[in-house]
Amino acid sequence: MQFFLEVLIGGLLSGIMYSLVALGFVLIYKASGVFNFAQGAMVYFAALTTVGLVDSGMSLWLAILLTMVAMVVLGLLTEKIVLRPLVAQHEITLFMATIGLTFFVEGLAQAIWGANVRALDLGIEDVPLEWLLESANIAVSQFDLIASGIAAALVILLAIFFSKTKIGRALRAVADDHQAALSIGIPLQHIWAIVWAVAGFVALVAGLLWGARNGVQFALTFVALKALPVLILGGFTSVPGAILGGLIIGASEKLAEVYIGPHVGGGIEGWFPYVLALLFLLVRPEGLFGEKIIRRI
Amino acid sequence: MKFIKKALVAAAFATAAVSASAQEQFIPLLSYRVGPYADGGSGFFGGVIDYLSLINASGGVNGVKLTWEECETEYNATRGVECYERLKKSHGGASMVEPLSTGIAYGLIDRVAQDKIPMTTLGYGRSDAADGRVFPYVFPLITSYWDQAAGMIKYLADKEGGFDKLKGKKIVHLYHDSAFGKEPFPVFEAYAKQLGFELIKLAVPHPGNEQQSQWLQIRQAKPDYVILWGWGVMNPTALKTAQRNGFPREKMLGVWWAGSEEHVIPAGDAAKGYSSMTFNTPGNYPLLDEIKKKVYAAGKGNMEDKSRIGSVYHMRGVTAGIMMVEAIRKAQDKYGKGKVMSGEQVRWGFENLNVDEARLKALGALGMMPTVKTSCLDHEGSGAVKVQRWDGKAWKAVTPNWVTGDRAMIRKMVEESAAKYAAEKKIAPRDCSKEG
Numbered sequence: 122m123q124f125f126l127e128v129l130i131g132g133l134l135s136g137i138m139y140s141l142v143a144l145g146f147v148l149i150y151k152a153s154g155v156f157n158f159a160q161g162a163m164v165y166f167a168a169l170t171t172v173g174l175v176d177s178g179m180s181l182w183l184a185i186l187l188t189m190v191a192m193v194v195l196g197l198l199t200e201k202i203v204l205r206p207l208v209a210q211h212e213i214t215l216f217m218a219t220i221g222l223t224f225f226v227e228g229l230a231q232a233i234w235g236a237n238v239r240a241l242d243l244g245i246e247d248v249p250l251e252w253l254l255e256s257a258n259i260a261v262s263q264f265d266l267i268a269s270g271i272a273a274a275l276v277i278l279l280a281i282f283f284s285k286t287k288i289g290r291a292l293r294a295v296a297d298d299h300q301a302a303l304s305i306g307i308p309l310q311h312i313w314a315i316v317w318a319v320a321g322f323v324a325l326v327a328g329l330l331w332g333a334r335n336g337v338q339f340a341l342t343f344v345a346l347k348a349l350p351v352l353i354l355g356g357f358t359s360v361p362g363a364i365l366g367g368l369i370i371g372a373s374e375k376l377a378e379v380y381i382g383p384h385v386g387g388g389i390e391g392w393f394p395y396v397l398a399l400l401f402l403l404v405r406p407e408g409l410f411g412e413k414i415i416r417r418i
Numbered sequence: 419m420k421f422i423k424k425a426l427v428a429a430a431f432a433t434a435a436v437s438a439s440a441q442e443q444f445i446p447l448l449s450y451r452v453g454p455y456a457d458g459g460s461g462f463f464g465g466v467i468d469y470l471s472l473i474n475a476s477g478g479v480n481g482v483k484l485t486w487e488e489c490e491t492e493y494n495a496t497r498g499v500e501c502y503e504r505l506k507k508s509h510g511g512a513s514m515v516e517p518l519s520t521g522i523a524y525g526l527i528d529r530v531a532q533d534k535i536p537m538t539t540l541g542y543g544r545s546d547a548a549d550g551r552v553f554p555y556v557f558p559l560i561t562s563y564w565d566q567a568a569g570m571i572k573y574l575a576d577k578e579g580g581f582d583k584l585k586g587k588k589i590v591h592l593y594h595d596s597a598f599g600k601e602p603f604p605v606f607e608a609y610a611k612q613l614g615f616e617l618i619k620l621a622v623p624h625p626g627n628e629q630q631s632q633w634l635q636i637r638q639a640k641p642d643y644v645i646l647w648g649w650g651v652m653n654p655t656a657l658k659t660a661q662r663n664g665f666p667r668e669k670m671l672g673v674w675w676a677g678s679e680e681h682v683i684p685a686g687d688a689a690k691g692y693s694s695m696t697f698n699t700p701g702n703y704p705l706l707d708e709i710k711k712k713v714y715a716a717g718k719g720n721m722e723d724k725s726r727i728g729s730v731y732h733m734r735g736v737t738a739g740i741m742m743v744e745a746i747r748k749a750q751d752k753y754g755k756g757k758v759m760s761g762e763q764v765r766w767g768f769e770n771l772n773v774d775e776a777r778l779k780a781l782g783a784l785g786m787m788p789t790v791k792t793s794c795l796d797h798e799g800s801g802a803v804k805v806q807r808w809d810g811k812a813w814k815a816v817t818p819n820w821v822t823g824d825r826a827m828i829r830k831m832v833e834e835s836a837a838k839y840a841a842e843k844k845i846a847p848r849d850c851s852k853e854g
Contacts, residue, residue: 124638127634127637128634131630131631132630132631134630135628135630228452231452231456236451236452236453236456237457237460237680238457238680238681238683238684239683239684240683240684240685240686241684242686247658247661247662248661248662248664249662249663249664254664260634260662260663262662264662265662331627334655335627335651335654335684336651336655336684336685338454338457338650338651338684339453339454339455340454340625340627340650340651342454343625343627343651347627347628374631375630375631375634378632379631379634379635382621382631387595387619387620387621388623389623390623390628390631391623392623
């Protein structure tokens with residue numbers, strides 16, 4: 122039982138880390154209907170920029186602040202150069218544009234800061250909580266707990282932003298129908314610029330936490346792969362769905378790896394979340410909290 | 419303008435060529451300087467180029483200048499094969515190839531034999547390619563994965579006080595879930611059976627940036643040692659997750675692709691006390707000083723970050739460069755000094771290498787790498803390894819002498835596997851007694 126609990130808690134905490142990446146996807150999809158393939162590249166760009174600035178002698182907080190500015194500029198430029206000319210185009214066109222953006226952002230990050238692997242120290246120790254280890258023999262990382270707290274705070278902030286602010290409501294209107302939103306006077310470009318900037322901020326938080334966890338390196342772009350089943354489960358348009366989806370995926374992949382893995386040769390947590398998401402798709406295609414699409418036929 | 423130039427270099431998979439003429443010995447470099455494994459690629463190929471530049475600065479190989487052209491593979495097997503095809507006839511023809519990628523090497527095995535261009539695979543690729551009768555054009559020089567795995571068990575046995583002391587111990591093999599990670603299975607399984615230790619195999623799916631479930635299983639199993647057979651991000655993640663689960667890094671031993679600065683620095687304090695295999699002894703050598711003096715002082719150094727000169731990957735690249743040049747030199751001894759050698763002639767050079775201590779001393783690399791003596795039968799030439807430990811700032815050699823495992827057992831496995839390959843591919847093995 123103690124081991125089961127340990128695996129479960131570890132999975133839930135990993136799941137929160139996946140949710141953090143999934144949030145960036147949700148934000149952009151919610152506001153523009155675009156599946157932003159470049160989210161992983163943005164995570165890498167943000168982390169590499171921060172650590173690059175720190176390595177050049179800047180304090181961590183100033184580096185984070187400047188990176189935030191860089192992410193906003195990147196968001197604004199993306200809107201102006203990539204998305205604006207594609208307004209009212211088919212979703213697949215926008216998706217393809219974000220694939221191009223991925224390669225550009227990855228190349229840009231490496232061109233500016235180099236391809237070397239770097240360490241990022243946020244000052245949070247990544248060690249097991251001693252009192253829990255001694256009292257219940259359960260290893261829970263202090264870093265993962267703090268990361269979960271940050272993710273929870275971010276979700277609350279974003280949920281308030283989307284439901285309680287004028288900009289948030291405008292974002293949802295734009296997501297429903299670009300042209301209809303334009304016709305009632307919602308400034309589409311303005312809204313897109315804001316949402317890309319916010320997604321940049323989420324990418325920065327995810328990049329800092331993942332970068333501190335595993336080092337800042339190109340493989341950060343792969344964390345996006347962990348977010349996809351989370352999105353399928355939680356729904357592409359729901360912020361709380363991203364969190365719940367992350368928890369389910371994190372816990373189930375760890376339990377599957379530990380309890381099913383040894384019987385099938387191990388290493389199943391790479392594909393298990395996708396199988397789970399696929400099964401879920403068959404039952405509830407819009408995800409747990411996704412908006413149900415009703416079509417008139 | 420400078421920025422745009424840099425961006426183009428990084429993003430456009432550029433090729434960089436040193437000016438060449440037909441009288442120069444051409445070496446295509448299937449390098450990777452962007453993408454997920456750029457840190458390793460830039461260090462290794464930087465080391466190769468630095469050594470080749472040093473040779474050119476000293477007048478070439480008996481007057482023959484070396485020339486090279488890089489082609490960006492991004493560690494992608496398909497692109498690697500494309501690069502090979504594009505470069506094999508350039509600059510008068512390739513005289514050898516070094517892809518630093520098991521995937522690309524697998525894609526080239528048949529092609530290099532057909533094109534008669536030798537391929538070196540230092541410390542990676544097929545272990546059974548050490549049997550030169552079946553693989554005449556492939557050279558897994560210095561130490562293959564199998565010999566390295568045997569060296570690991572030997573080191574752990576020495577640590578415990580002898581092979582018999584491993585009986586009843588638990589050893590976890592935490593591996594990248596790929597052909598690379600599974601390559602040492604036969605060696606570890608044979609040793610586990612022979613010595614009576616329990617072998618627990620745990621796979622980590624690619625890319626390995628999440629390992630909580632594996633480390634919880636390790637925590638539960640309470641092993642005596644964990645062998646980390648990782649690659650890229652899997653390595654710092656393993657070290658960090660080991661710390662997160664309270665597993666001592668002193669009980670971890672990594673493959674040499676888990677033993678460079680690029681793997682321990684991102685892990686920070688979590689890497690302190692961790693050991694890995696290597697085929698270079700960490701430290702400074704007259705050869706590295708010469709590279710700094712003759713190549714970097716002349717503005718011809720390849721490493722943008724000069725602090726990486728002498729790092730694990732850079733030194734491994736210099737070692738590869740030494741092997742390449744020694745093969746050309748050996749071929750010239752037989753086929754004519756001062757002449758450009760063909761692929762076939764360089765292949766003969768690789769097959770007759772004798773880089774002994776005296777030669778290493780003359781090169782300024784005594785102790786930096788093991789001695790290498792190849793033959794038609796043995797394309798590996800050494801089988802020796804060392805163990806190094808990360809002290810938080812630098813790698814330090816743990817074993818003063820070179821370590822070798824049970825070479826007779828490994829040779830038997832090599833021959834059996836190579837014979838199986840030959841039967842599958844309908845290759846008639848060469849008769850080494852007839853080779854000159």
